[in-house]
Amino acid sequence: MSTFAERLEAVEERIARALRRSGRKRSEITLVAVTKKFPADVILEAHAAGLRHFGENYVQEFAQKHLAVSHLTDATFHLIGHLQSNKAKQAAENFNVIETVDSARLASRLDSAAGNPIPVLIEVKLSHEESKTGANAAELPAVVDAIRATRHLQLQGLMTVPPWSEDPEHSRSYFRQLCELARKYNLSTLSMGMSGDLEAAIEEGATAVRVGTALFGPRPRPK
Numbered sequence: 001m002s003t004f005a006e007r008l009e010a011v012e013e014r015i016a017r018a019l020r021r022s023g024r025k026r027s028e029i030t031l032v033a034v035t036k037k038f039p040a041d042v043i044l045e046a047h048a049a050g051l052r053h054f055g056e057n058y059v060q061e062f063a064q065k066h067l068a069v070s071h072l073t074d075a076t077f078h079l080i081g082h083l084q085s086n087k088a089k090q091a092a093e094n095f096n097v098i099e100t101v102d103s104a105r106l107a108s109r110l111d112s113a114a115g116n117p118i119p120v121l122i123e124v125k126l127s128h129e130e131s132k133t134g135a136n137a138a139e140l141p142a143v144v145d146a147i148r149a150t151r152h153l154q155l156q157g158l159m160t161v162p163p164w165s166e167d168p169e170h171s172r173s174y175f176r177q178l179c180e181l182a183r184k185y186n187l188s189t190l191s192m193g194m195s196g197d198l199e200a201a202i203e204e205g206a207t208a209v210r211v212g213t214a215l216f217g218p219r220p221r222p223k
């Protein structure tokens with residue numbers, strides 16, 4: 001068993017190597033620590049170790065944990081899981097960044113629910129997996145326009161989750177496509193890359209990687 005500090009160091013080394021290979025700087029990458037299914041203590045420990053960005057998948061789960069971490073005023077909480085329109089208000093109340101806007105309808109619900117400006121990303125679905133959420137490339141222009149027409153949503157970039165594969169190289173073409181789409185729409189934030197494929201993501205232009213298992217170990221089984 002390694003300690004959290006050791007795992008964090010190992011992740012930072014992986015990030016550093018990928019940055020060296022691509023001639024990029026550490027300041028270009030946000031490490032989002034994915035704490036879904038872990039108790040709030042895990043967020044506190046990671047914060048104490050210097051992490052400031054946290055990703056959670058479930059609005060309700062995080063709303064419960066939020067009380068225990070709301071004093072971390074320098075922390076940024078990202079919603080990285082699918083958002084249903086009926087949870088838009090709760091999401092706007094609990095998260096600082098919503099990475100998973102994927103329809104004009106959701107954008108409009110979120111805008112009405114938000115009392116303040118809120119940075120958002122569009123989740124893009126680049127594969128044909130039935131199970132995946134996200135806007136596909138054909139739907140993307142309408143979602144971009146819808147977000148840009150809102151009062152409170154600030155469109156910052158795109159996020160994607162490639163199909164699961166043991167081989168990180170399989171993710172590379174999806175990362176490349178996301179990067180091209182971001183360029184096309186003049187968006188600067190690219191949230192892509194997880195524990196298994198963060199190097200390929202950084203080499204292809206990621207500005208944020210979302211890392212769970214490599215930092216915290218296997219997630220606890222659902223109760």
Ligand SMILES: *Cc1c(COP(=O)(O)O)cnc(C)c1O
Pocket residue numbers: 034036057080081161194195196210211212213214
């Ligand atoms: C769970 C999750 C992650 C983290 O995955 P790991 O493989 O544990 O690093 C990143 N992004 C999303 C959208 C997730 O759901």
